[in-house]
Amino acid sequence: MKLGFSAADELFRQECAEWLNAQMSDEFRDIKGITKLTASPERRKEWEQHLGAHKWSCIGWPEKWGGRGATLAQQVIFAEEYARAGVPGRVNHIGIELAGPTILAFGTDEQKRRFLPDIAAGKTIFCQGFSEPNAGSDLASVRTKGRLEGFGGNQEWVVNGQKIWTSLAHISDWILLIARTEEGSKGPKGLTFLMMPIDQEGIEIRGITQINGDAEFNETFLTDARCPADSLIGAIGEGWKIAMGLLAFERGVSTLGQQMGFRNELDEIIDAAKENGAANDPQIRQRIARAEIGLRLMRYGALRMLSQTDHSKIDGAALTYKIQWASWRRNLGELAMEVLGQAGEVTNKAEYEWDTLPNLFLYSRADTIYGGTNQIQRNLIAERGLGLPREPRGDK
């Protein structure tokens, strides 16, 4: 049992840090330190392309698809240095963390050729259209319908329905959809996983304003929206399996690099506490110590998860990771406000716009909702981790 990374990995860390810092102090100086997902979308698309041009976009992918074939350790290191350098989050995170890996795992060779290089180059931005007004935690009850129309070489999918909470749909090129393609089917059966171009008449996107005043997510209306017949991943009716594979990606490796971003947030709170004197309050000191402990434990939990060589067993650290970080960050938001006091409740901007810490307080309420709510996580942990009986359904 060892804590650190190998000497070779540490050299790689230096290389990452040097390159990232150089970009952030030069051509992309203007986007350094942005934390809001919706800020400066055009510049951040340029940043995606810049990463792609220098092969830093999807380093874990095979070289032939625009990656570097980087090891897991190297991917973690890159993600850590990325956040440490103050580089804003990836606007194409659905493309690089969900769409790409899903295509890599389940896509055809043709789909790989078609999509992977463009995702890696930052040219194709994806969003995720899973949730619907009546299908949230109970995702398998989606109602959006898809049917194949036409014949011969001219078949295409025609999709009707409504998606909701679609993050960054307004700046995306493609949307990942799960649609019901078998008439009369129920639950996880009869669903198909589709990729659809957004720029078409059949798709209308309307922003939804969030509690922090920002509008990161959207309603997505699909009215005879179309995509070619070969836009499905996996087989017809296999959409649930593909979507669950994809959610596993979302819950796994992709969340690791976040931690350095969390480090930056906690450091900002520590600085604020020292500056305004809150650092002398014994209760605040206890809470900051708890936050510090929680952050370190997340790091070592993640390292445990990644050091695991036997992936056939359900690893406790992996199963509990989502709720752990989500709850930690929600508590961090509350701690930030406790440190700031009433000064945190006013903004010096003309619009309803917030600095990093008050925004953290508001935004972190979403962390315990998306990607499986805390309650759903507890169900999963109890059922998969502890072997307890499954929740009964009301409609069976």
Place this chain on the structure above:
Amino acid sequence: MEFAFTDEQRMIQETARAFFTENATSKRTRLAMAGDGIDRALWTAFCQDLGLSGIGIAENAGGAGLGLVEMAIIAEMAGAQVAALPMLGSLVLSAQAIAAGGNSAQKRDLLPSILSGARIAGYVHDAELRTDGELLTGGCGFVAHGGSASLFVVTCNDGAWIIRADAPGVTVTPLTTMDQTRPYARVLLSGARGEPLAEASAAITAAHRAGFVALAAEALGGAQSCLDRTVAYSLQRVQFGRQIGSFQAYKHRLADMMIEIEQARSAVYWAACAVDEGSDEAALAVHAAKSFAADTFFRCAGDMIQLHGGIGFTWEHDAHLFFKRARAIQTALGNGAWHRAQIATMVLGATV
């Protein structure tokens, strides 16, 4: 990334798990509780037959080598059974202090008999100890297994000594203690002559770091047992025509236990590894592990009682052994607030 057990560490884990589950049974522990809190036969078997008692002590000091990771593995497995053994005071605190701070004669004279289990040592820490040359005055009200010790390692913040239990000026009073598997004794020194350990600060640092990690590991093992036993009960007990483990309020409480336990596991092995590797993080990690794992254990043990209903409140059921041990671990070697205050000073600086 190799933050996982090696094959050798896995073997030690399996050996220790089998040893404690087979031998540290509830029945035997309860017999020990009625006496001085030590299962003598278990102690001898552990120290002499199993050969694991010298782990964490260098081979040239008479130990078995290896480090705190391996020691934590053993403490975790002992904690899982609330074993009634004087490991903490004797093998962890005292032996570590002597191995790190004693001169070669002290190591040669004392360590073999401590590690073989023939001699039990107690650990007395008194920050306000008064010294007059080698004459010590002070003491500690809560010395783990102190009533069974024939020797004490006494420390203050900048000195460390060895004192025989029967030396003039030493009064040992065994106390009826809530956790009967690790009863306390009051040890009073009034001008008792101590034999100094050459390197006091090395002794204190080694003892405390090992003590924090061992307590944290014990807590981890205990917490995991509370969860495992409650899960087993929840699948067997039926109310309202359903297994009680199918109620969501019940499931979520068990899930919360697992979430805490997985973090405690990261904490324990992070801290043990950090000390073994001489990492900069060691100082912070040992405080994190001790406070976090102790709180986790207490929460799990409390929940174990609640989730068992009436049977969990009986003397006959083992839940109270865990509950009492958990409470004792929370306060031993500094409570959670104290450990977090140390961390706060590391990240925020001292208060002004």
